[in-house]
Amino acid sequence: MGMMDKWVESLDYQFHISDSCVRSKSPWSTCNQCVKCCHVEAITLGNHLPIIDAEKCVECGNCMAVCPIQAVEGIFPKRTIVRNQLVAGEAFVPTVNELLVFHAKGITSILFHSKVLQETWKHHVQETNRILVQLGKSPLLTQIGISPIEKNESVSRRDLFSLWGKEGKSLIKQVTPAQWRFNHANLDVARYYPDYQFFDIVVEQEKCTLCRACEALCPKKCYTIGDDSFEVSAHSCSDCKLCVDVCPEKAITIRPHVSKAVSKKHEMYSNTCVVCKDSFQTLSKLDNKCPICTKRKAGYLKSKA
Ligand code: SF4
Ligand code: SF4
Structure with missing residues (x-):
């Protein structure tokens, strides 16, 4: 098998939810962000765990982008990028997380075909720009015009495979520039903004009994309980709320809050x-x-x- 065949084959793995899903970690987890974001109701909860119905899924990729733990793997959604510009599709609207990642990877503007923006697009761009301004970054610009690309340059994974046989290597090269390929691991927004935090974590000192449940289960390692201090670092917190769900004293609150990343140290007595x-x-x-x-x-x- 040649290099190109191996590369193409690597794209065709079945999408699924990995066991890093916080619902696999604890029966107390209430995370349902993937279920809530799916507009075709292709994700449901069965036996406490999310399940993707492949027949209903339209591969928009939104569940990958909203999952706080990047547990949704294997979807290869349609996105069209031309020279640092995201071309707005008719069908799928990227999430705020995804737009933040695109911005960090060099996207400076979004090209729309029509002056009348879909409400969801408008809301996601406004929210992304609100956060970018808080991060001290330039906002995403919006432009109206005709996409400079031809139809074949934006294809889904299914199209890709049906066309692979007909048109071969040249097509593969033009449709999926490596730096823009979707990969669940690349959607961890905190990785792209190392100096900032997107959420604030508050531990109520009077309620906390130092049981260490949060420290043991936080998938982003935000809690460190040492011999004489309890350190909370919110930089990599992605709002999975597992700590909130498992804390037996209900001592933890997470709220959206963009600021410079800081660690809070609570003294232990x-x-x-x-x-x-x-x-x-x-x-x-x-x-x-x-x-x-x-x-x-x-x-x-x-x-x-
Ligand atoms: S959003 Fe991610 S962590 Fe939350 S239930 Fe879905 S797959 Fe699990
Ligand atoms: S601090 Fe809590 S909400 Fe944030 S990533 Fe860790 S477990 Fe999830």
């Missing part, structure tokens, strides 16, 4: 419990009851004696 006399760690200096005794009914130790 070693206190002695006034009830059981054991020492315990806490984020609240004045906390005088360990989490176990706090949860026990008052008088528990007395009644057992």
Whole structure:
């Protein structure tokens, strides 16, 4: 098998949701971003996990772009890029995440065929530009005109394979410039904006019992609990909300917030419990009851004696 055949074959893997999906990590996960974004209802939840119905899927790629963990793999959606310009298609509107990634990869404008923009397009471009301004970047420009490309230069994966037999290597080269090929791993927005964070993580010190559930499960490693401090770093947070879902004390809040990336360090204290006399760690200096005794009914130790 030649190099070109191997490359083409590598494009034809079946799309699926990998076990990095946060729903595979915990039965408490409530993430359903892929389900919500799919406009043809091709993704449903079965047995707690998302399932893609290949018959309904139109390969728009939006689920890949919204999945906070990049767990949707294998879709090869239609996007047309000509000389640093994204050509707006009729059928599919890229998500804000995807437009942010395009901008980071050098796209400066979007070419529309009509002056009347679809509401979703308008909203996504406005939202992307609002974020780009907060990041200190130049916004995406919009232009109205005729696409300079011919029909054959924008093809879906299915078209690609049917045409492969007829037109061979030259077609493959022109339709999929390597730097624009969709790859789920390339849709992690944080990777492209290393100095910024897109979400704010708030841990309520009075509620947190340092159980470490967030640290153990956060797929982006935003939490580090050491010997004397609890560090929260929101740079790579992608709002999967797994920490919120698994925190037994409901001590965590995530909210959209674009700012320079900062780490918050919460000091940890070693206190002695006034009830059981054991020492315990806490984020609240004045906390005088360990989490176990706090949860026990008052008088528990007395009644057992
Ligand atoms: S958006 Fe991603 S992480 Fe969330 S349920 Fe869908 S596949 Fe899982
Ligand atoms: S901090 Fe929470 S919401 Fe953010 S990536 Fe980690 S688990 Fe997901």
